Amino acid sequence: MAPLRRSLRGELLFSFAFLTSAAVLLVGASATLLAGQNAGKAVWALLFLWLGSTAVIVVFGAWLIRGRVLQPLRLLGAQADALAEGRET
Numbered sequence: 192m193a194p195l196r197r198s199l200r201g202e203l204l205f206s207f208a209f210l211t212s213a214a215v216l217l218v219g220a221s222a223t224l225l226a227g228q229n230a231g232k233a234v235w236a237l238l239f240l241w242l243g244s245t246a247v248i249v250v251f252g253a254w255l256i257r258g259r260v261l262q263p264l265r266l267l268g269a270q271a272d273a274l275a276e277g278r279e280t
Contacts, residue, residue: 199264200256207252212245 219240223233273279 203256208249211248215244216241
């Protein structure tokens with residue numbers, strides 16, 4: 192059975208979102224504990240902070256990956272195909 196191939200966009204977006212989401216959760220939890228707040232009371236605020244920041248990162252990351260990585264790769268691929276066929280770009 193052939194291994195499942197994932198798209199570059201999906202891999203980059205998942206990795207970027209996971210890393211930033213974990214960082215926000217870690218910073219939020221650390222700040223709550225250092226401020227002496229009751230973790231039970233702060234859980235909802237941390238949850239909303241985590242969900243909101245993760246949503247922003249996913250949307251912004253998708254736009255950034257599309258514009259800064261995938262679009263130039265598509266153009267490069269089109270130029271390489273044109274050169275391979277003997278056309279001028």
